[in-house]
Amino acid sequence: MKLALLSESLVDETALRVLVAAVVGRPLKFASPGFRARGWPHVMQLLPAVLRHLHFNTDADALVVVADSDDTAVHTARHEAPGYFHPQCRLCQLRAVHRQTVKNLAPARGREQVLRAVGVAVPAIEAWYLCGREAAVTEAAWIEGRETGRAPYTRAQLKLRVYGTDRPSLPHAIACALREVERQRHDPRRLEHDFPGFAFLAADLRAVPNIH
Amino acid sequence: MIASIAFRNFKALRSTRVALAPFNLVIGPNGSGKTSLIEAVMRLKTLSKLPVAEGEPRQKSGGPEIEFTFNAPHDGLTARLGCISDSVCDTLRISPAHAPGWPALRADLGGLRSYALQHEAMAGGARRDDGAELSPSGHNLAAVLAHLRDAAPAEYAALTAELLRIVPEFVGLEVRERAGEVDFGLRLAEGGTVPADELSQGSLYLVAVLALAFDPEPPCVLCIEEIDRGFHPRSLREVRDALYRLSHPQAHGLSRRPVQIITTSHSPYFIDLFRDHPDEVIISEKHGRAAQFARLSDRADLADLLGGSTLGDLWFSGILGGVPEER
Ligand SMILES: [Zn+2]
Numbered sequence: 001m002k003l004a005l006l007s008e009s010l011v012d013e014t015a016l017r018v019l020v021a022a023v024v025g026r027p028l029k030f031a032s033p034g035f036r037a038r039g040w041p042h043v044m045q046l047l048p049a050v051l052r053h054l055h056f057n058t059d060a061d062a063l064v065v066v067a068d069s070d071d072t073a074v075h076t077a078r079h080e081a082p083g084y085f086h087p088q089c090r091l092c093q094l095r096a097v098h099r100q101t102v103k104n105l106a107p108a109r110g111r112e113q114v115l116r117a118v119g120v121a122v123p124a125i126e127a128w129y130l131c132g133r134e135a136a137v138t139e140a141a142w143i144e145g146r147e148t149g150r151a152p153y154t155r156a157q158l159k160l161r162v163y164g165t166d167r168p169s170l171p172h173a174i175a176c177a178l179r180e181v182e183r184q185r186h187d188p189r190r191l192e193h194d195f196p197g198f199a200f201l202a203a204d205l206r207a208v209p210n211i212h
Numbered sequence: 213m214i215a216s217i218a219f220r221n222f223k224a225l226r227s228t229r230v231a232l233a234p235f236n237l238v239i240g241p242n243g244s245g246k247t248s249l250i251e252a253v254m255r256l257k258t259l260s261k262l263p264v265a266e267g268e269p270r271q272k273s274g275g276p277e278i279e280f281t282f283n284a285p286h287d288g289l290t291a292r293l294g295c296i297s298d299s300v301c302d303t304l305r306i307s308p309a310h311a312p313g314w315p316a317l318r319a320d321l322g323g324l325r326s327y328a329l330q331h332e333a334m335a336g337g338a339r340r341d342d343g344a345e346l347s348p349s350g351h352n353l354a355a356v357l358a359h360l361r362d363a364a365p366a367e368y369a370a371l372t373a374e375l376l377r378i379v380p381e382f383v384g385l386e387v388r389e390r391a392g393e394v395d396f397g398l399r400l401a402e403g404g405t406v407p408a409d410e411l412s413q414g415s416l417y418l419v420a421v422l423a424l425a426f427d428p429e430p431p432c433v434l435c436i437e438e439i440d441r442g443f444h445p446r447s448l449r450e451v452r453d454a455l456y457r458l459s460h461p462q463a464h465g466l467s468r469r470p471v472q473i474i475t476t477s478h479s480p481y482f483i484d485l486f487r488d489h490p491d492e493v494i495i496s497e498k499h500g501r502a503a504q505f506a507r508l509s510d511r512a513d514l515a516d517l518l519g520g521s522t523l524g525d526l527w528f529s530g531i532l533g534g535v536p537e538e539r
Contacts, residue, residue, distance in 0.1 A: 038484050038522045038524070039518075040519075041521050041522065042522055070519065072519075165460075165462075166463070167460050167463040168463065169453040169456070170450060172464075
């Protein structure tokens with residue numbers, strides 16, 4: 001069982017490895033070094049190439065991709081209906097690119113396709129880090145804020161709360177992120193409950209054969 | 213430190229003013245005034261060492277002029293450089309004349325530093341007594357490291373730890389002295405040491421940037437040209453962090469006063485790192501033979517633009533300006 005990870009920074013990658021292991025219930029092997037994108041549009045641009053590379057050149061079983069929602073539409077249960085696609089939802093967009101890419105690839109290395117494990121952090125991955133520490137930080141709170149036109153917090157505020165500064169050094173940011181995700185290491189259910197965008201990632205992971 | 217610089221008829225900077233933040237990344241095409249900005253700062257340093265000019269300016273009107281304002285505690289003080297030509301500035305006037313804060317400001321200005329690091333220069337050895345302050349090309353890097361090791365062992369240890377964290381294939385920094393000469397190398401995990409003249413360009417630039425970042429007595433303003441030079445794009449975050457250590461010491465748990473940074477880059481990957489701090493990016497734009505500065509954060513539609521692209525790509529595309537003119 002081998003996973004690959006596409007993220008925006010070493011901070012995200014380090015924390016996501018912990019969160020993925022928390023869902024699966026055991027440490028996992030990750031392709032190293034991880035794949036890196038430079039922000040949202042770049043994740044979408046890179047995804048087909050990363051999937052193609054993993055499919056033909058590696059023995060990876062699944063690709064973990066997590067993006068920040070920023071101010072875009074949040075993926076809800078309604079989007080899960082068969083055939084539904086919300087053009088402004090990043091989770092729908094990532095799933096669509098995965099689907100379209102892998103369907104055109106011939107089987108390779110004994111598998112049909114590289115599976116997806118896609119999540120979207122609302123509005124940013126720092127909100128996931130704060131889960132269990134700040135009860136007011138939830139996906140529902142963000143959605144309500146969007147609907148009422150009063151955002152409960154900004155992305156910059158979330159970063160400040162996690163890192164204590166708006167200019168953290170890389171080692172400091174990694175240490176802060178690891179300290180925060182430690183709360184989820186043995187039981188990610190709270191994170192899945194408060195952040196459906198993480199629950200969709202967890203569901204994808206649990207659907208990977210032989211992952212447990 | 214420096215709050216703003218206004219230019220009149222200085223090289224391509226015909227009539228423009230730039231407000232400076234604690235950290236300033238200047239991006240733009242060649243010849244758009246990035247280097248002229250740094251040159252102006254260094255002329256201020258040179259002229260601040262001379263007696264202040266009194267009386268009326270003797271330059272003919274319309275000649276090059278550069279005017280500096282400063283942050284607290286020197287707000288209200290203006291320093292004006294008068295130039296005979298683009299290459300010769302020969303007078304410094306301050307206002308108000310005889311400002312009581314001038315001696316202290318002048319002492320700070322005397323310590324301004326500017327770098328155009330050269331890996332060929334840094335790869336060679338140096339004389340042991342040529343240490344303490346890194347030279348503009350970095351040619352005395354080995355001596356600076358030797359000086360730091362002896363005079364500030366805590367900073368030297370922190371520099372070494374940071375270096376080895378960033379380049380984990382190495383396990384030690386070695387500074388060797390022989391008969392007044394000094395050189396350095398990096399010890400490999402598998403044994404053996406790579407001398408400076410065999411290190412990659414990126415490793416040499418990294419050691420130099422860290423030597424500046426861990427300087428126990430940094431200047432109040434530090435200018436570095438082409439900061440991305442020699443670095444792998446994935447390492448640029450570490451380079452930015454090293455500079456932030458100087459410009460935002462509190463964010464790094466340090467209590468010393470901030471160092472104002474003015475740096476330039478042509479790397480979209482480095483520029484990407486300022487997505488959350490567009491107030492730190494200055495775009496230099498060239499129209500014909502005249503160049504102007506603008507703050508990226510003054511761009512009202514920036515947030516919307518960033519929803520669909522990276523900052524570096526926006527700059528490369530030309531949407532933000534600061535790209536070479538084409539026929
Ligand atoms: Zn959706």
